[in-house]
Amino acid sequence: MVRKTAGLSRNREISISEFFEKNRHILGFDSPAKALFMTVKEALDNSLDACEEHSILPDIEVTLEKVAQDEYTATILDNGPGVPPLEVQSVFGKLLYGSRFHAMRQSRGQQGIGITAAVLYGQISTGRHAVVVTKEETDDVAYRFEISIDITRNEGIIHKREATVWDRDHGTSVSVTLRSRYQVGRQSVFEYLKETSVANPHMDLKFRDPDGKVFHFPRSVKVAPKPSVPVKPHPLGLELGEIQQMASSSEEKDMKHFLMNSFNRVSANVASEILEKSRVSGELDPAELTTAQIKGLMAAFREVKLLPPPLDCLSPLGQEFIRKGLRSNYEEQHPSFYSRPVLRSPSVYNGNPFQVEAGIVFGGDLPSDEQVKIVRFVNKVPLLFQQGACAITKAIADMDWRHFGLDQKQGSGIPFGPMIVMVHILGTKIPYTSESKEAIAGVGELSSEITAALRYVARDVRRFLNKKEKRKQINEKFKLIRDLIPSISEKVSALMEMPAPPIDPVISKIANVVFVTEEYRVEEETAEVKCTVYNYTRAPRAIVIYPDPPVGEVDGLQSYDTGTIEPSHSATFEYRVKGVSKNYDGADYYFTGIDPVYVQGAEPLPADWGMGGVTVEEVSE
């Protein structure tokens, strides 16, 4: 028996503020301790984005004040461009309002939710209004606002607005009072500030904790990063409905211009080619595109071989940063090996370019009986929560690390070993698993790019673990040839009562190999290295050697060209590696200029060495 609904529906519209009031954990406000963390994070992310867009070197002050039992006021003060006074009500009082959602550029914020969520949580948990002070350079005075949120209408309410004198040219200060708890350690405000400061060396940050203790994270790079460049969507990866939406709302009059002006990497020529292949007229009004025509265009996008998105819209941490950042963070554990960091070429997800960077720290005093430590960054923001939900973690757990010399039950799950894996995802639109931006969803291309980056650095670990074993074998072979053969020759000659033949051609005949050998001694964190290349082949050989130490920095040498080495002759070069520990155990060697079948003790230079895809850090400073 059906009860009559009798026209009286219980259906109602739900305001986005109501939704998040009831689901505040989705915004990251799951617990008092985390609420404080989220508030600082959202405000600081906004400050850094605003400064970056305006090429300002950020000076930030974060202050936490205890105002009652389990009640703190968090104040984040920046020297950013300021918020236009008419915008304050919506920027801080309306969820889903912002400047970065509709722009395709790499930024920390992207949803127009974060800081309003903090204001909302403050209001829900303490009933207190947020206080915003802001000044634009063009204004003579600053404005101070007391603001709260009308939850059923998702609108800011300004309770008080007053002009005020401020001792700075421009900037914004946000204060939110919220029910919270201050804690230290992993997943704390302090840890977040520390990691953020590492990833943003152009920021000067002062942090006053609830006890009044002040911590200073000084600026270590005096140049503002160049602002990320907004880009148009790349045709590959867009869904049919998205192209439909773009076409129907386009201001272009015809398809040719629509293609050229609405998409990245579509030139006039490419546009013509696409139109021809899809049999769509260049004159057609984009608003009149049919579903079938869009399907044709999408097929053509794949046929015409579009260039990948341009690099300059993305701003990676950089090889040098990853190596140095990892080193400065983990130096106290004396790791015995840092992988060469990898920066993958940009790829596309839903028309949005993204890239993956990764690095590994291994060995030393890192604990060998614990799960490896995972360090996650997205658009230079450290992710401290929801590790289990993250595509980065999943990519690590899905790889069989036993092939790379690590302990892992059944070849899946987070491996055990003395290792730190660092992954940085950067892109114009990041697929976070929820509005709290704590983890990344494993959408197709993203997961495979992360896996590719991991494989690259993992191979480095395997190489490192194999190296000692291999070097031992080569040394044995070399010893055999250098010592044993002449000694056999002498003894045989004596037995036969014949003069010993010239031994070098014999060695060359037997060995037919170019040996690359290395000796070193370490003094005061510097390794003095002597590398000798023996030509035990029957022809003159020339080879270029590229040393690649796993830790430390090569001092003043990138490669060494031996020139021609005659058979049975050798060439020697010396160099220094700075910043190594006493346990330094030699470099890898790569080579070019000679058929790899002749070489022992070095490996062919990878094709992407020193190029965009994969580089060692540049040694010139």
Added chain:
Amino acid sequence: MVRKTAGLSRNREISISEFFEKNRHILGFDSPAKALFMTVKEALDNSLDACEEHSILPDIEVTLEKVAQDEYTATILDNGPGVPPLEVQSVFGKLLYGSRFHAMRQSRGQQGIGITAAVLYGQISTGRHAVVVTKEETDDVAYRFEISIDITRNEGIIHKREATVWDRDHGTSVSVTLRSRYQVGRQSVFEYLKETSVANPHMDLKFRDPDGKVFHFPRSVKVAPKPSVPVKPHPLGLELGEIQQMASSSEEKDMKHFLMNSFNRVSANVASEILEKSRVSGELDPAELTTAQIKGLMAAFREVKLLPPPLDCLSPLGQEFIRKGLRSNYEEQHPSFYSRPVLRSPSVYNGNPFQVEAGIVFGGDLPSDEQVKIVRFVNKVPLLFQQGACAITKAIADMDWRHFGLDQKQGSGIPFGPMIVMVHILGTKIPYTSESKEAIAGVGELSSEITAALRYVARDVRRFLNKKEKRKQINEKFKLIRDLIPSISEKVSALMEMPAPPIDPVISKIANVVFVTEEYRVEEETAEVKCTVYNYTRAPRAIVIYPDPPVGEVDGLQSYDTGTIEPSHSATFEYRVKGVSKNYDGADYYFTGIDPVYVQGAEPLPADWGMGGVTVEEVSE
């Protein structure tokens, strides 16, 4: 140098549809295969909720049709109450619109997002409109709608509406065409339907797969579950701002009635007590409450000892279901042990009552070298994705299972062993980690309740693992007393040339114990059990014995009262356990009526035995 913003703001409002168009993975539409799964799930959840609210026994038909390469039409047809024609535009075309968000009752849907998300994804990925046919019992005809979504305005667009004749009294059919892929196995549509059918035995479900193969999951329970009861929020767990919101929008004229009528478990007496303790006048207009007064009320809520929320608003799967459900799903692996399922008492999260149920299957043919399998249900909906992000998984990983006899590195992480852990969370408002409702956030009380439930069932596993060892020890002691002492007595008497004394009082004096012993033999899945209770104490004893086999069902016996057993006498009872494997290895025994210090071979009956908190299933059928 600051670029002038010059009053021209790039800030814009973001429609919730735009937000989810760009973040469709948050709604669970991460990949083509998953999109199909989500569409079926959201529609089926709605159907089951609607039927349950109207006490209809659900007849559901799910049809998947391949319409092009990577393009499927999913149709979900139900016999629910139908959707009022005027509501169709918003129910299927507007995100954040629904009947269940503002109601506090246990339901599958709660956000007003799911089915609209499926329509949105269909539109984005194929450009096709959704088709809805719906009929209410009060209408003579059905109505057929073609509908899409205006993404920038978050509004449904009706492209076509026509009256149509339909051969059913009432119901709704939703068809969405979407880019997708059909797959089988774990995390598939089929798996979801199967598990849903297990948890909703009152549903009759037909599923036609893309090859036209039809699967029928028949109804096994012929009674519709009683509709869940809407409740008011419980005062404990509400935030200050939420009470403020309730007070300012209340229609009550004074505080006394506001308290009595807006909250659960606040009677007139309790309201007076709260007002007195918080020194708030009962005459005060709720709209005039100050922040300080709300804080006072919140303190009073904690002082007056409010009853927990009522049970009848929640509908658990039930002990019997869990035991039978687990058994029918995993019988083929012949597990050697099923834990007694546990249903925790209701608890409160943000004013919302919730409960946790759990059960464990152990041993048999389950793989012992893999991670334990985790089976998650929320409000009778199986969760197949995002296991790593879920508070259930985290609670399992955070427990040290080594104490319970399982293999677990370092005492954390998902343990390894032949075990399936099943957890069901039920409540009026579930804190999902994202709008896709694939995992639960670990908000305070919830995690601790899950952990408590896990500990209960884990103790059962430990008991099971200890049992054989313990029984062996008791048998040895029993043998000693029964055999060895008389034999010593005889030999000593012979040596001393004295007549042997009556031995039973001696045994009683030495042992001073009541032994509970068990013998059994298994034939055709039935164990014939003989249980003997020996009174080797110096006084008459009466004891009530409760057998509790880890698998199988006791046939016709719940407890056995021995009556008075004289010293050195025994009492015997027999019973059968049905549905056991050949590896059956005996029951646990519990007792009442005697000081536990005297008993060996049985344990005191837990206080919550057979009551709400913890029960074995009832054997009468």
